[in-house]
Amino acid sequence: MGRPALTRDEVLETAAGLVKQHGPDALTMRKLAAELGTAVTSIYWHVGNRESLLDALVERTVADLGVIRPTGRTPAQRIVSVARALRRQLRDHPHLVAMVHERGLTERMFLPAQRALVHEVHATGLRGARAAEVVRAVQFQVVGFVLVERNRERAPVQQPAEEQLWDSETAEDDPGLARALAAPVDQERLFVTSVRALVEALLAR
Amino acid sequence: MGRPALTRDEVLETAAGLVKQHGPDALTMRKLAAELGTAVTSIYWHVGNRESLLDALVERTVADLGVIRPTGRTPAQRIVSVARALRRQLRDHPHLVAMVHERGLTERMFLPAQRALVHEVHATGLRGARAAEVVRAVQFQVVGFVLVERNRERAPVQQPAEEQLWDSETAEDDPGLARALAAPVDQERLFVTSVRALVEALLAR
DNA sequence: TGGCACCTGTAACACAGTTACAGCAGACTC
DNA sequence: GAGTCTGCTGTAACTGTGTTACAGGTGCCA
Numbered sequence: 001m002g003r004p005a006l007t008r009d010e011v012l013e014t015a016a017g018l019v020k021q022h023g024p025d026a027l028t029m030r031k032l033a034a035e036l037g038t039a040v041t042s043i044y045w046h047v048g049n050r051e052s053l054l055d056a057l058v059e060r061t062v063a064d065l066g067v068i069r070p071t072g073r074t075p076a077q078r079i080v081s082v083a084r085a086l087r088r089q090l091r092d093h094p095h096l097v098a099m100v101h102e103r104g105l106t107e108r109m110f111l112p113a114q115r116a117l118v119h120e121v122h123a124t125g126l127r128g129a130r131a132a133e134v135v136r137a138v139q140f141q142v143v144g145f146v147l148v149e150r151n152r153e154r155a156p157v158q159q160p161a162e163e164q165l166w167d168s169e170t171a172e173d174d175p176g177l178a179r180a181l182a183a184p185v186d187q188e189r190l191f192v193t194s195v196r197a198l199v200e201a202l203l204a205r
Numbered sequence: 206m207g208r209p210a211l212t213r214d215e216v217l218e219t220a221a222g223l224v225k226q227h228g229p230d231a232l233t234m235r236k237l238a239a240e241l242g243t244a245v246t247s248i249y250w251h252v253g254n255r256e257s258l259l260d261a262l263v264e265r266t267v268a269d270l271g272v273i274r275p276t277g278r279t280p281a282q283r284i285v286s287v288a289r290a291l292r293r294q295l296r297d298h299p300h301l302v303a304m305v306h307e308r309g310l311t312e313r314m315f316l317p318a319q320r321a322l323v324h325e326v327h328a329t330g331l332r333g334a335r336a337a338e339v340v341r342a343v344q345f346q347v348v349g350f351v352l353v354e355r356n357r358e359r360a361p362v363q364q365p366a367e368e369q370l371w372d373s374e375t376a377e378d379d380p381g382l383a384r385a386l387a388a389p390v391d392q393e394r395l396f397v398t399s400v401r402a403l404v405e406a407l408l409a410r
Numbered sequence: 411t412g413g414c415a416c417c418t419g420t421a422a423c424a425c426a427g428t429t430a431c432a433g434c435a436g437a438c439t440c
Numbered sequence: 441g442a443g444t445c446t447g448c449t450g451t452a453a454c455t456g457t458g459t460t461a462c463a464g465g466t467g468c469c470a
Contacts, residue, residue: 005418041417042418101352136390140353146349148311148349152309176337193338194346246428247450250447255426
């Protein structure tokens with residue numbers, strides 16, 4: 001044999017490379033085979049099919065995500081810090097979000113953070129169904145926010161552009177609002193504001 | 206000519222039918238041509254290509270969405286009602302969400318509701334950048350929530366199942382929480398709770 | 411030496427989007 | 441009426457996708 005035998009890990013490695021460079025759509029079995037200098041059938045032998053390959057890739061990337069360490073003094077601050085850390089993780093692996101969303105596995109990605117959230121919510125004294133509700137609310141909020149962010153960044157040029165939509169008339173004579181809605185969103189700021197508001201209101205009930 | 210000439214509207218109509226029945230992936234140019242009893246090239250003549258076809262479909266469906274009429278006494282209640290109405294609209298057109306997300310046009314879909322939100326936020330006396338922030342926060346919250354919902358409903362069987370994840374140990378001796386997190390989510394309830402909390406906290410600042 | 415499990419390559423299948431090109435029907439012009 | 445031109449349709453192909461039947465090759469073990 002000229003080249004040392006192909007391994008499943010080698011396949012996953014270069015597949016991850018392709019996805020990281022050009023996104024999940026760019027990962028075709030033929031391109032992957034070419035990259036590895038082998039034939040498609042070898043890849044099928046090692047990973048089954050494309051579905052399994054993407055599954056394995058997701059699993060691999062999720063496992064690589066670091067543990068989330070909450071910071072802050074008050075429980076609310078610590079919960080917000082978990083949310084921020086999770087968002088950061090997801091933003092650092094943009095293609096992971098795409099793969100995982102496409103495959104309906106978004107929740108799977110969230111499990112480690114869910115544990116951290118449970119811990120922090122318990123620290124506020126909340127327990128049982130009420131605590132679970134807070135955890136779920138934050139979970140949905142963060143995941144949803146990241147999905148919307150990814151979507152916006154992928155979006156083509158809006159037509160009509162946002163600026164034109166918010167002229168003085170449609171903005172009900174509020175030029176400040178028109179300006180704010182026409183400007184690009186400060187997503188980090190909006191995220192923190194939203195999560196903080198949600199958490200504070202839920203804990204104060 | 207045997208059959209009366211094909212029209213662009215007729216193409217969009219049956220395309221919408223196919224999407225409504227089996228989702229956007231089931232809409233292939235050949236299937237559409239077969240359904241119309243014509244050849245693929247005619248479809249290309251009328252709509253350009255698949256991208257334009259989906260664009261037109263999105264435009265059409267968005268235009269069909271009804272106007273949102275807020276209800277409730279307090280501004281907060283009315284904002285929540287807008288959010289609920291929007292979520293209802295999106296849930297009534299599940300494939301629209303998929304198409305629109307896939308094409309990065311989620312925001313486009315939200316514009317009518319954004320107008321309604323601006324109006325209600327103004328009614329609270331808030332103006333300018335602060336008002337814009339509330340509008341955007343609610344917007345992100347609703348769209349994100351719907352995306353997460355769609356994702357969960359599409360999700361395959363989780364492994365390991367959620368029930369097993371939340372045994373007494375991992376739930377930190379909180380059987381009530383374990384039970385709540387193992388149970389299926391009451392999405393409507395969670396949605397209303399979350400939006401209400403977010404809105405109340407943002408308006409109270 | 412034979413046999414066997416593991417791995418690779420050739421060549422195909424069905425299906426996707428897309429298009430070059432020929433042709434048909436009807437209106438319009440001279 | 442003949443010619444032409446526009447609008448529309450059909451045939452048949454091209455490329456690229458995931459997938460697989462099948463024939464081998466390679467190295468280890470008995």
